[in-house]
Amino acid sequence: MIEAPERNARVIAVTSGKGGVGKTNISVNLSVALARLGKQAMLVDGDVGLANANILLGLNSSTTIADLISRDCGMGDVVQEGPSGLKLVPGHSGGGLGLAPEERRRLAKAFRPYAGLMDHVLVDTASGIDSEAMDLVASSDVILLVLSSEPTAFMDAYQLVKLLALEHDRTDVSVVTNMVDNDESGRQLFRHFEEVAKRFLPTRLTHVGSIPRDNHVREAVLRKRCCVEAFPESRASAAFTKVARTLCEQALPLTEGGHRFFGMEALHGAH
Numbered sequence: 483m484i485e486a487p488e489r490n491a492r493v494i495a496v497t498s499g500k501g502g503v504g505k506t507n508i509s510v511n512l513s514v515a516l517a518r519l520g521k522q523a524m525l526v527d528g529d530v531g532l533a534n535a536n537i538l539l540g541l542n543s544s545t546t547i548a549d550l551i552s553r554d555c556g557m558g559d560v561v562q563e564g565p566s567g568l569k570l571v572p573g574h575s576g577g578g579l580g581l582a583p584e585e586r587r588r589l590a591k592a593f594r595p596y597a598g599l600m601d602h603v604l605v606d607t608a609s610g611i612d613s614e615a616m617d618l619v620a621s622s623d624v625i626l627l628v629l630s631s632e633p634t635a636f637m638d639a640y641q642l643v644k645l646l647a648l649e650h651d652r653t654d655v656s657v658v659t660n661m662v663d664n665d666e667s668g669r670q671l672f673r674h675f676e677e678v679a680k681r682f683l684p685t686r687l688t689h690v691g692s693i694p695r696d697n698h699v700r701e702a703v704l705r706k707r708c709c710v711e712a713f714p715e716s717r718a719s720a721a722f723t724k725v726a727r728t729l730c731e732q733a734l735p736l737t738e739g740g741h742r743f744f745g746m747e748a749l750h751g752a753h
Contacts, residue, residue: 491524491600494729495622499638501609503630504660507699509606510538510708511719515726517566518710521601525564527573528605528618535606536572539564540706543572550592557592565711569600602729610638611645620650624732626690627657631671640678647683655685656732658725659692668692690732691725693718 496512498505506529513525526547527535536543541562549555562570596603605622608615619625625646629639646652657675659668672689679685696718702709710719 489597491597491603492624493603493605493622494624494626495605495607495619496626496628497607497615497619497642498609498628498635499611499640499642500635503609503628503632503635504693504699505609505628506535506538506606507703507709508626508628508658508660508693508722509604510535511710511722512726512729513602513604514539514565514568514708514710515719515722516602516604516730517564517568518723519726519730521730522569522599523567524561524569524571524596524600524603526571526603526605528615529573529608534573536562536570537706538703538708539568539570541570541572543570546572546574547589548574550589557596565708569596573606611642616642616645616650620646620652624729625652625655626729627655629657629659629671629675630661631659631667636675639675643679643685643687644683647685653683653685654688656688656690656729658690661695662692664694665692668694688732690728691721693721693725 496505496509509525513523516523525535528547529535541564543562545555545560547560550557550560557571560571562572564570605618607618627639627643629636643655646655657672659671662668662671669689669692672687672692676687676689679687694717696709696716698713698716699709699718702712705712709716710722713719
């Protein structure tokens, strides 16, 4: 196996139990918020089948992560610059990548140099508990779960946390509550989720903040821009920035899993 270089980047997997809870919007806006705070930030659209982070950033992507594998194409041809210097790796819409061993190694080699260049790498993962998505989430440094109050989303989020704890031995999960009325309702939602999880699981949950309901988020989507750039003075933008600061301040150790993920080895089994 190729030795990984000394790593600076912290890999944050953004996940949710189901679609429709705003996971990609949070991935995009947190990434840009980190860049606006002066951090070297990269967003990897890992939501295979529904890749749309580039759309929310107003970027047209002629090449994607799949092109690193399917043809002689380097990261320099795929990575795009977004707002505030954010680096975007556009995702591949369609079926799974289905990589052969040599293709997995090629992808790992392409990503590895960025380990020492980035401060934060956010990965917008596929919603749900598909095995490939769970492997990706479990191999990150920080698991960031997007939680909403919708009953089905709440229960699906619990199932995701249960799977991570019992099958992947990942018991530390950060939670951002989304589409809440205010900070207090977000804290109440988190406390309820934490009570349910702790009753049955050996899970340690950390609430990193809440994103309020804000029509500016939807308006930004319609404009094909991220909220923190289009409406920097909005309630949602202030909340995204606050969560980004909290993520920066978390004194979490870099894990071996992050090394594996940054090289994409864990996701596709490359050695």
